[in-house]
Amino acid sequence: MRAVLLVVLAGCFNPDAKPNQPCTDWCPPPETCIAGTCRVDEGARTPNYAFVTSERREMIRENVFKLDEWCQELARRGNLTGEFAAWMSTSQQSMATRLATVGARGWIRPDGKPFADTVEDIFAGRTYYPLRIADDGADVGLLDDNVATGTEANGTASAATCGDFIAPPADAAVGIGKADAGFMWWTALQSARCSEAAHVYCFGLDRKNSVAAPSSEPKQKRVFVTKNTYTKRPPSDADLICRNEASGATTFIALVATTTQSAQERLAGATGPWARTDGVVVTKDMVTFDAPLELAFDGTRIPSGEVWFGAKSLADKATVDRNCDDWGSGGSVRTGQSNRSVGAAPFDTLSGNCGGEYHYYCAER
Secondary structure, three states: OHHHHHHHHHHHOOOOOOOOOEOOOOOOOOOEEEOOEEEOOOHHHOOEEEEEOOOOEEHHHOOHHHHHHHHHHHHHHOOOOOOEEEOOOOOOOOHHHHHHHHOOEOEEOOOOOEEEOOHHHHHHOOOOOOOOEEOOOOEHHHHOOEEEOOEOOOOOEOOOEHHHHOOOOOOOEEEEEEOOOOOOOOOOOEEEEOOOEEEEEEEEOOOEOOOOOOOOOOOOEEEEEOOOOEOOOOHHHHHHHHHHHOOOOOOEEEOOOOOOOOHHHHOOOOOOOEEOOOOOEEEOOOOOOOOOOOEOOOOOEOOOOEEEOOOOOOOOOOOOOOEHHHHOOOOOEEEEEOOOOOOOOOOOOEEEOOOOOEEOEEEEO
């Protein structure tokens, strides 16, 4: 009988699970399995969680009440404590109104990284890490899927709210955002048909715990996007632009690629992590971005910044059709977007104009 009991208990938890490690159900106390990772949850003293749904639904079949219930169910599955509501506005009730009614404060992602401190911060675009992490711990931002919001950056209802979910026609639309995006675009990028499956953001509403800006990590370096826009320059001149905007600091270079050097190679073997001026780590390895590089050296947030770059990624060398004929007098260019953080979006998204003016990314080496 004892042997049977031990077998049953062994199937209920993994006694070898370690803190901050992936999990399915059991974690060593005082940690619990939260969104697939062992973490400490202090109940009412924990800030509100905010996440993007791991699943997608057609909004034309939903309404706000049903979406709230969906958020609560997914939160329960992921062991995310608290009371949740969907980030969805209608012409009758905006997210600004919903949040003001409950007086909530402080939001973190399921992985514990901070999203925002106050409602005012959210609507002013003062957010930290993007809401890429789902209720099951997956990084939904990597999928580049739509997130239905019906909500503008200031918390008011967008022009498209699935007809307020009242018998919407087949071609009804809803405002959408992207889970990897920062300022404005995380909630208000464009619109999509309500008949297309989309994710939804879910926000905890029952707690009033402040959330601090991220703290510095060991050997952390700085990275920023230029406050001003510039015409294209050879890399050495772009470096001077970065140093001028960094108050003369000579340790900065422009993250641009040439046909002989990737942006990584221009850093000459420097190691990170690299963080924005608000403490958010943008990249640990100059391979992938974990957050949009949307802050200037002085902390100014740059909305929808188009950026000179020249290659498909940080690791790629340029091709002449992507960097104005090696930053010369002709050719064509592809530019990145400073308020996105996934895939090619920060580096190689748009067809730019070699005669135009764009921002530069600047990194410390």
